[in-house]
Amino acid sequence: MAYTKRFDGRKTDELRETSAKVGVVPNADGSAIFQQGDTIAIAAVYGPKILHPKNQQNPEKGVLRVHYNMLSFSVGERIKPGVSRRSQEISKVTEWALAPVVMLEELPGTVIDVHINILQANAGTRCAGINAAAMALAHAGVPMKEMISAVAIGQMGTTIVSDVTKEEEDYEEDGEKAATDIPIAMLSNSEKITLLQLDGQLPVKKMKEVLEAGRDACKKLHEIQKNALKEYK
Amino acid sequence: MTEKKEKREIVIPGEIIASEEFLPGDWTMKQGKNIISTRLGIVEKSDKLVKVIPLSGVYIPRYGNVVIGEVKDITTAGWVVDVKGPYQAFLPLRECPGFVEVSEMENVYGIGDLLVTKIFNVGRTSVDLTMKSRDRSLNKIREGTIVTVNPHRVPRVIGKEGSMITLIKNATKTNITVGQNGLIWVSGEKVESELAAKKIIEFIVENTTADGLTEKVEKFIKDLEDKK
Amino acid sequence: MTYKITKKSALKILAAGKRFDSRGMFENRNIEVKFGVSNKAEGSVMVKMGNTQVACGIKMGVSTPYTDHENEGTMMTSMELLPLASPNFEYGQPSIESVESARIIDRGIRESGFIDFKKLCIKEGEKVWSIFVDIAVINDDGNLIDAGSLAALLALLTARKPVYDEKTEKISFGEFTDDALPLNKDKMPVTMTFFKVDDHMLVDPTREEEDVCDGRLTVEISKPGKEEIINAMQKGGEATFSVEEVENIVNEGTKIFKKLNSLIETEVEKFEKEGKKKSKK
Structure with missing residues (x-):
């Protein structure tokens, strides 16, 4: 049984219904909400601001700090509030996904705090988080060379699909896990990859197809981010 | 088109x-x-x-800007002041008008005091302030209300050659000093007039992209007065 | 943080019995309610009070009961002051502010008998439902206890139990039944915090106003019969209250109770109507 029809009826390269909005947290210097299907991420940026204590300052360039957090009620079984090993790792890879385009060298000695909270989770939370964070950074007036968009590409059996759901993440063939999850973040102009992770089993020769699907999806996501930012008043 | x-x-x-x-x-x-x-x-x-x-973002300090800052700390060399930018600003003792003994510094500008001050030097990661001015416009703020706005909207609050600010001042009978960093100091005889000015400023900031802003503001002021 | 001179102005105006944004002393800001902010939660809501914004989600689980209440379900309330919501909130151990707020909200719900804990028993002494009431602050502009409590009530009232298989003793998360939680709606406790500045009282302060207040008195009132009942109280801050002041607060509290009570009723009705529309499709 090959995965020819997606569980939710989408075409293989079709994204879930996506929406975005900036300016959702009035206290923050920049903020955005990003919804990808049933996954909702909200991001707020504080800064660039003075970094305390002083010994953590970098006189060469600014510091970008990302804090990713899933709200306790964003998933099926409640998660205990607070930092987990998983959220620590995602915070770090998100930081690395965003940092290459943030012109930190223009902001020596400062810090930019990015807080990402997941309100509702149905796979691809780190990607929705990156999409929201990139918009929040732009909204906060942080100088950036390009925008960043992210998507989870999946391999279901042998089929490559874009923007996987939780149901697809758990896809099985003959009683065995047959899904591979590949979150990708890509820059809007240079199309360089700033986040790449993989869990599962992907034949080497398939990598090209995966990256092309990622590029195609990120282009569409970038349009959504762009339109929402342009509505800023 | x-x-x-x-x-x-x-x-x-x-x-x-x-x-x-x-x-x-x-x-x-x-x-x-x-x-x-x-x-x-x-x-x-x-x-x-x-x-x-x-259109958005924190204040970026520029030479010559008049800003409003809060005293955060006192050292023997001067005052550490938060002007809302990405860097801590510093007011050296020598940039304070008149002679001040180190032991008297706290009484001149204490922690938590707000100052109308001017940026006279912007370094790579530093900002230097002065309180020296010919017209004595730089001073410690003693009374009034602070309205905080997006610094990128400051030009609209001021208006062409200060027309908008004059409009608010006259309508509310207040004195208004606009810091380029988005802190606006309003002082009047009554707190009520300060709050009226605050409302008008907030209205302007929310409607900066609107056409015919001056007319809209005039109407807003009239509505405020009618409500009384 | 509110500036020193703004505090002085705020103090002046509040001490004259007036508000910073020209509201009445016992007048709430505009309240906006949006249900279903997380479809993973058994119940969820976003509540806006002016610029204060809080989300609340109800999650359920199955656990063993406490030995002194073998036939009763359990409840836990938490409140997170997310660093997303304010430059003054930080990561790390929950602050005393968040712990105290959650405990106050928890007590009102528990003491009023709003939740029928006995009906949350699956097998006496072995298996009971546990309810987690998790409140997350999204933007702080004052009065977080009342906003959090209102969100908690709305989320509880609209929560639906998940599917539970008694044989396998497992919950199918994400699959919901039509069963609401066992609530005694007539016993619903509404939380109102009265803030004191000088000799004046006010409700629903903005952050600027709250920062100049000397203290607060939280009252949680329900009306199970003809009479209003106080289910929980908490004095916070260093202010002192006279006997007359407390009496006055309780009396004003019954008036605000009425308003908020009918707001909750209207919102829950709207939610249920929309739910019926959806299920008909």
């Missing part, structure tokens, strides 16, 4: 805004054969130069 002339389009970071025939100005950069924006803002092109005027 005539609309386009009026409505200036917002650009986002990474967006191509001109070809390489232009020179990249503020908040733009060359990327391959194009010039791109590095901020969320509005494009301004002159003969050969293209620049982006940012």
Whole structure:
């Protein structure tokens, strides 16, 4: 049984219904909400601001700090509030996904705090988080060379699909896990990859197809981010 | 298509805004054969130069700006002041008018005091302030209300040659000092008039993109007065 | 943080019995309610009070009961002051502010008998339902206890139990039944915090106003019969209250109770109507 029809009826390269909005947290210097299907991420940026204590300052360039957090009620079984090993790792890879385009060298000695909270989770939370964070950074007036968009590409059996759901993440063939999850973040102009992770089993020769699907999806996501930012008043 | 002339389009970071025939100005950069924006803002092109005027973000200190800052700390060399930018600002003892003994510093400007002050030097990661002015416009704030606004909206609050500020002052019978960093000091005989001025300022900030802003503000003021 | 001179102005105006944004002393800001902010939660809501914004989600689980209440379900309330919501909130151990707020909200719900804990028993002494009431602050502009409590009530009232298989003793998360929680709606406790500045009282302060207040008195009132009942109280801050002041607060409290009670009723009705529309499709 090959995965020819997606569980939710989408075409293989079709994204879930996506929406975005900036300016959702009035206290923050920049903020955005990003919804990808049933996954909702909200991001707020504080800064660039003075970094305390002083010994953590970098006189060469600014510091970008990302804090990713899933709200306790964003998933099926409640998660205990607070930092987990998983959220620590995602915070770090998100930081690395965003940092290459943030012109930190223009902001020596400062810090930019990015807080990402997941309100509702149905796979691809780190990607929705990156999409929201990139918009929040732009909204906060942080100088950036390009925008960043992210998507989870999946391999279901042998089929490559874009923007996987939780149901697809758990896809099985003959009683065995047959899904591979590949979150990708890509820059809007240079199309360089700033986040790449993989869990599962992907034949080497398939990598090209995966990256092309990622590029195609990120282009569409970038349009959504762009339109929402342009509505800023 | 005539609309386009009026409505200036917002650009986002990474967006191509001109070809390489232009020179990249503020908040733009060359990327391959194009010039791109590095901020969320509005494009301004002159003969050969293209620049982006940012719409959002924290205050970036500039030489000569009059700002309002809060005293955070006192050292023997001067006062540490928060002017809302990405860097701590410093007011050296010698930039305080008159002679001040180190032991008296706290009484001159104490922690938590707000100052109308001027930026006289911007370094790589530092900002220096002065309180010396010919017209004595730089001073400690003793009473009033502070309204905090997006610093990029400050020019609209001031208006052409200060027309908007004059309008608010006259309508509310208050004194208003606008810091370029987005802190606005309003003082009046009564707190009520300060709060009325605050409301008008907030209305302006929310409607900066509206056409005929002055008329809208005049109407808003009239409605406020009628409510009384 | 509110500036020193703004505090002085705020103090002046509040001490004259007036508000910073020209509201009445016992007048709430505009309240906006949006249900279903997380479809993973058994019940969820976003509540806006002016610029204060809080989300609340109800999650359920199955656990063993406490030995002194073998036939009763359990409840836990938490409140997170997310650093997203304010430059003054930080990561790390929950602050005393968040712990105290959650405990106050928890007590009102528990003491009023709003939740029928006995009906949350699956097998006496072995298996009971546990309810987690998790409140997350999204933007702080004052009065977080009342906003959090209102969100908690709305989320509880609209929560639906998940599917539970008694044989396998497992919950199928994400699959919901039509069963609401066992609530005694007539016993619903509404939380109102009265802030004191000088000799004046006010409700629903903005952050600027709250920062100049000397203290607060939280009252949680329900009306199970003809009479209003106080289910929980908490004095916070260093202010002192006279006997007359407390009496006055309780009396004003019954008036605000009425308003908020009918707001909750209207919102829950709207939610249920929309739910019926959806299920008909």
